[in-house]
Amino acid sequence: KAGVTQTPRYLIKTRGQQVTLSCSPISGHRSVSWYQQTPGQGLQFLFEYFSETQRNKGNFPGRFSGRQFSNSRSEMNVSTLELGDSALYLCASSSDSSRDTQYFGPGTRLTVL
Amino acid sequence: DQQVKQNSPSLSVQEGRISILNCDYTNSMFDYFLWYKKYPAEGPTFLISISSIKDKNEDGRFTVFLNKSAKHLSLHIVPSQPGDSAVYFCAASPNTGNQFYFGTGTSLTVIP
Numbered sequence: 001k002a003g004v005t006q007t008p009r010y011l012i013k014t015r016g017q018q019v020t021l022s023c024s025p026i027s028g029h030r031s032v033s034w035y036q037q038t039p040g041q042g043l044q045f046l047f048e049y050f051s052e053t054q055r056n057k058g059n060f061p062g063r064f065s066g067r068q069f070s071n072s073r074s075e076m077n078v079s080t081l082e083l084g085d086s087a088l089y090l091c092a093s094s095s096d097s098s099r100d101t102q103y104f105g106p107g108t109r110l111t112v113l
Numbered sequence: 114d115q116q117v118k119q120n121s122p123s124l125s126v127q128e129g130r131i132s133i134l135n136c137d138y139t140n141s142m143f144d145y146f147l148w149y150k151k152y153p154a155e156g157p158t159f160l161i162s163i164s165s166i167k168d169k170n171e172d173g174r175f176t177v178f179l180n181k182s183a184k185h186l187s188l189h190i191v192p193s194q195p196g197d198s199a200v201y202f203c204a205a206s207p208n209t210g211n212q213f214y215f216g217t218g219t220s221l222t223v224i225p
Contacts, residue, residue, distance in 0.1 A: 040217060
């Protein structure tokens with residue numbers, strides 16, 4: 001089975017712009033979770049989608065949003081970018097419940113200038 | 114508010130010796146715990162898990178210990194190998210939800 005893929009791998013944006021990141025889960029996986037990783041903060045949970053519905057949400061401002069399509073692919077959008085949004089964004093998929101083992105993609109490295 | 118803490122940002126161990134990575138948590142609702150390993154430029158990969166009904170789980174060279182009263186878990190790697198050099202994250206999930214809370218990671222270096 002192909003693993004979790006994320007595109008793009010690297011992205012450079014300027015403050016105030018918006019960005020969309022994409023995640024394709026492992027075939028057959030219906031749960032997709034998104035995390036932000038920054039130095040000293042570890043992985044911070046953003047949200048989880050299951051069958052096109054947001055099932056869980058972390059403590060991030062409304063500038064961070066996401067969606068999931070019928071084929072389980074997911075996108076994450078960040079609007080009005082701030083310098084502090086520079087981070088590695090990871091998505092993880094699992095078969096059903098997100099308490100199942102999560103399989104992570106390689107991440108998208110976002111740099112905001 | 115960091116509910117899962119890994120207080121050692123880094124650890125160096127000689128090849129062949131034991132590596133012990135520690136993790137503390139504050140939320141008594143956590144009942145499922147995992148360890149992930151992360152190499153640079155790759156996403157974390159699942160290593161081992163433990164549920165709160167157990168206090169130990171073994172998988173080859175890797176053993177996870179859970180002390181519920183102390184809200185502490187540890188990962189033991191015996192014997193340590195240079196290929197184990199990576200960042201290790203512990204994660205916890207509450208019985209009321211479907212999300213994981215991650216620690217900040219410990220960078221392990223195994224010296225040949």
